[in-house]
Amino acid sequence: MALGAYVAVSAALFALGIVCIIVRRNVLYVLMGIEMILNAANINFVAFSRFNGNSLDGRMFAVFVIILAAAEAAVALAIILNVFYLFHSVKPSEADFLRE
Amino acid sequence: MDANAKASRAMGAVLTVLALGALGWGLSRAGAEGLAFALFAFLTVGGALLCVWEPSVVRSAFCLLATFSGTAGLFLLLGADFLAMAQILIYVGGILALLLFGVMLSPPDMRERKLSRVVAGIVLVGAGFAFVAAKVAATVKWAQVDVLPPTETDGAEKIGVGFLAPDQYVVAFELAAVVLTVALVAAVYIARRKRTDLEPEVS
Numbered sequence: 326m327a328l329g330a331y332v333a334v335s336a337a338l339f340a341l342g343i344v345c346i347i348v349r350r351n352v353l354y355v356l357m358g359i360e361m362i363l364n365a366a367n368i369n370f371v372a373f374s375r376f377n378g379n380s381l382d383g384r385m386f387a388v389f390v391i392i393l394a395a396a397e398a399a400v401a402l403a404i405i406l407n408v409f410y411l412f413h414s415v416k417p418s419e420a421d422f423l424r425e
Numbered sequence: 426m427d428a429n430a431k432a433s434r435a436m437g438a439v440l441t442v443l444a445l446g447a448l449g450w451g452l453s454r455a456g457a458e459g460l461a462f463a464l465f466a467f468l469t470v471g472g473a474l475l476c477v478w479e480p481s482v483v484r485s486a487f488c489l490l491a492t493f494s495g496t497a498g499l500f501l502l503l504g505a506d507f508l509a510m511a512q513i514l515i516y517v518g519g520i521l522a523l524l525l526f527g528v529m530l531s532p533p534d535m536r537e538r539k540l541s542r543v544v545a546g547i548v549l550v551g552a553g554f555a556f557v558a559a560k561v562a563a564t565v566k567w568a569q570v571d572v573l574p575p576t577e578t579d580g581a582e583k584i585g586v587g588f589l590a591p592d593q594y595v596v597a598f599e600l601a602a603v604v605l606t607v608a609l610v611a612a613v614y615i616a617r618r619k620r621t622d623l624e625p626e627v628s
Contacts, residue, residue, distance in 0.1 A: 326455055326462045328567055331499065333558065334466045338492070340554045341473035348546035349538065353482055353527050357489055360520060361473050364496050367508075368469075375503040379574045381587050384505050385594055388584065391508075391515055392601045396608035398520045402527050403616035409530045 331372035339365035352405050352415045356398065363394045429480075432540055436478055440471055462502055468495030477547065480538045482528045486521065493517050504576030507584050 342361030345354050367387045374383020405415060412419050444467050451463025472491030479485045493516040500509040577583065588598045 326451075326459060326502070329562075330462065330466070331503070334469055334499065336554060336558065337470045338473055338496075340550045341470070341477055344543075344546045344550045345473070345477045348477065348542050351482065351531060353524065353531055354485065356524065356527070357476060357485065360489065360516070361476075361492065364469075364492065364516075367512075368496060368499055371500055371503045371505050371508060375505070376573070379504070379577065381583055384508055384580075384584060385587055385597075387505070387508055388511065389597065389601055391511055392605060395515055395519060396605050398523050399612040400608050400615070402523055403612040405527055405530065406616045415531050 328372060328376045331368060335365045335368040335372070338362075338368070350416055350418065352408070352417050355417065356401050356405075359401075360394065360398070363390055366390060428540065432544075433478075436475075440474070443467065443471065458502070461498070465495045465498035465502065468492070469499065470495075474547075477543060482531045483525070486524050486528055489524070490517060490521060493521065505580060507581035510581075 339362055342358040342365065345358035345361060349355075367390055370383040370387045370390070372383075374380050377383070408420050409415055411422075414420075447463040447467045448460060451459035451461075451466075453459075455462070468491045472488045472493075472495060475488040476485045476492065479488060493512060496516075497509040497512040500506075500512060587593045589595055
């Protein structure tokens with residue numbers, strides 16, 4: 326397959342991740358959208374490294390992105406747990422301590 | 426039939442047409458490899474689309490399973506076998522399980538999703554995507570590669586050497602290890618219940 330096809334799939338995944346973050350009223354959907362966006366970036370990294378003479382750099386970047394995504398998911402879930410204890414809700418619009 | 430059932434039936438029709446179109450296009454373009462690419466691409470994009478669409482959080486999380494598996498398949502097609510394995514191990518086995526734990530916090534609020542919002546978001550972002558894609562297709566000249574270099578059989582070994590060789594990525598690797606340790610310990614510390622929460626209240 327041509328490089329353009331992979332880039333198109335990655336762009337579609339990125340756009341859907343943005344929609345997921347914007348449209349839904351739930352912190353968990355924000356987390357899912359971020360994971361989709363990181364996946365889209367990974368597809369781009371691997372595709373470009375494959376079509377650039379099979380270089381190792383793109384794949385290395387993708388590995389580090391996966392590592393950081395795992396750390397991010399754990400920390401984000403811990404934060405969501407605490408927000409739920411405090412506000413008894415997982416809607417981002419209801420966490421408004423700092424508004425006053 | 427109410428509006429919600431109608432809408433989900435329309436979504437199913439759209440997804441079916443999308444799948445058949447993608448498979449036909451892949452088969453006509455590049456034979457068996459094109460077919461595999463179309464299958465994985467459909468899994469990736471269709472899963473993401475359903476994740477945005479589904480009213481219930483649990484179903485959305487399981488739709489993400491299709492997205493992650495499709496991405497792993499795309500990695501395999503690109504010759505990155507180690508990454509495909511890591512994708513399935515970490516995303517499907519780790520992050521998705523973590524997300525499902527988070528889902529247990531969320532009350533089953535079926536009216537959280539507003540159909541008009543979702544449709545408007547998809548249409549708006551889809552229009553922007555189509556505009557940018559048309560621009561890119563018209564102006565960008567992709568480098569032509571006639572014969573790709575063959576995929577390696579020792580991809581995992583190369584990545585392992587790259588992690589540990591002093592002139593490659595060893596510093597970044599150690600830093601990633603430190604970040605992961607700190608982040609996980611901090612996550613446990615933040616998420617634990619305070620001791621005062623556990624003691625029974627004295628009245």
